Amino acid sequence: MGTQVGHELSEDLLAARVRLQLLQERARDDELTKLVTVFSNRGSFVTIASSKEEATLRMDDLIESLTKVQERLGTVLRTFM
Numbered sequence: 001m002g003t004q005v006g007h008e009l010s011e012d013l014l015a016a017r018v019r020l021q022l023l024q025e026r027a028r029d030d031e032l033t034k035l036v037t038v039f040s041n042r043g044s045f046v047t048i049a050s051s052k053e054e055a056t057l058r059m060d061d062l063i064e065s066l067t068k069v070q071e072r073l074g075t076v077l078r079t080f081m
Helices: 007-026 030-047 052-078
Strands: none
Touching: 007 030, 030 052
């Protein structure tokens, strides 16, 4: 079974997830919204991994999804310039 994160880190994670959700709701791009949902979900999966190896694989997935979010965000922002 995985190791739980400390109380302070847990609170920081919750605050970050709330902030991400608020920003996601403001997005007007459906594709970006979907990509942020995937990113957020994968972030949760990292924290509940049952082994270091599983956490590493899940972190790789998280990084891949972040890259997709950043690429789409860049595309969306460029349309406003």
